[in-house]
Amino acid sequence: MNLYLEPPGFLGTGASLLADLTLIFYILLIAPAMLIGFWLARRGRHRPAHRNLMIAVTAINWVLIIFLMLVAYRFDVAGNFPNQPTAPRYLLPVLHALLGLPAQLLATYIVVRMLIEDVRVAQGKRRGEPVTQLRRYWFKQAKPAMQITLGLWLATAALGVITYLVRYEVLPGSASGEAAPPVATPEVQPPVGTAEVVPPVETPEVQPPVATPELDEDAAEDAIRAAERSARDATRTAEEAAEDATRAAEDHD
Numbered sequence: 001m002n003l004y005l006e007p008p009g010f011l012g013t014g015a016s017l018l019a020d021l022t023l024i025f026y027i028l029l030i031a032p033a034m035l036i037g038f039w040l041a042r043r044g045r046h047r048p049a050h051r052n053l054m055i056a057v058t059a060i061n062w063v064l065i066i067f068l069m070l071v072a073y074r075f076d077v078a079g080n081f082p083n084q085p086t087a088p089r090y091l092l093p094v095l096h097a098l099l100g101l102p103a104q105l106l107a108t109y110i111v112v113r114m115l116i117e118d119v120r121v122a123q124g125k126r127r128g129e130p131v132t133q134l135r136r137y138w139f140k141q142a143k144p145a146m147q148i149t150l151g152l153w154l155a156t157a158a159l160g161v162i163t164y165l166v167r168y169e170v171l172p173g174s175a176s177g178e179a180a181p182p183v184a185t186p187e188v189q190p191p192v193g194t195a196e197v198v199p200p201v202e203t204p205e206v207q208p209p210v211a212t213p214e215l216d217e218d219a220a221e222d223a224i225r226a227a228e229r230s231a232r233d234a235t236r237t238a239e240e241a242a243e244d245a246t247r248a249a250e251d252h253d
């Protein structure tokens with residue numbers, strides 16, 4: 001189950017239950033606990049009150065960072081921030097993380113150094129070392145380191161609350177800023193050119209050869225003979241006509 005997404009929260013902002021609880025815890029418990037720890041140190045109640053409170057705050061911070069903030073960061077911020085770096089819903093968590101991560105690492109370092117100091121001092125005491133000797137085990141830069149941590153913690157927590165208000169659109173006009181970029185779609189390719197379909201060249205219908213009657217050899221010979229005969233007849237008729245004409249001319253004379 002993704003605790004950043006479900007179960008739904010109770011503040012009516014659309015955030016998950018863990019996000020809503022985290023917001024309320026920081027405002028009502030964790031930020032006040034940071035200030036109370038500072039106050040305890042100023043009052044000289046370093047051990048065990050101040051030490052235990054700071055260990056608890058650091059550990060709870062880690063739990064919330066790992067189970068809510070890192071999940072939200074990876075799920076929604078890391079991928080979108082490079083595309084929309086000015087959108088408040090992505091820019092704010094990035095600035096918040098840039099402040100919060102060193103704060104949390106510094107707090108963790110201080111806690112570890114404090115615990116190491118306690119173990120070494122206890123061992124020195126068991127060995128019977130005088131207080132002047134025990135001083136060498138002290139974490140001498142603790143005070144400025146703790147002051148820096150407190151400043152970064154409080155600034156990070158305040159930015160975290162603003163981040164919540166912006167991301168869940170509680171502040172008017174604090175919506176995501178820019179519209180989400182369009183989902184990448186594959187480039188539209190022009191249709192591949194296809195050669196125009198040319199209709200097949202029209203070819204005249206092949207006509208079967210007109211049936212010609214088979215040449216009859218005998219008929220041909222008959223036809224030739226008939227032609228010769230009619231030619232002879234025509235010649236004879238012409239000669240007779242010429243003779244008749246000559247005779248008629250002589251008779252006339």
Ligand code: HEM
Pocket residue numbers: 015018019020022023026061065068069070072073077093096097100101103104152153156157158159160161163164167
């Ligand atoms: C000292 C360390 C930190 C403190 C005190 C802190 C505090 C807060 C607070 C009070 C909120 C608003 C509550 C909420 O949204 O539920 C928040 C939200 C958030 N924090 Fe942190 N934070 C710290 C470190 C970090 C780190 C190191 C990251 C980087 C991953 C981070 C990323 C986020 C994100 C992404 C949100 C928005 C969560 C959401 O959308 O619900 N925080 N933080």
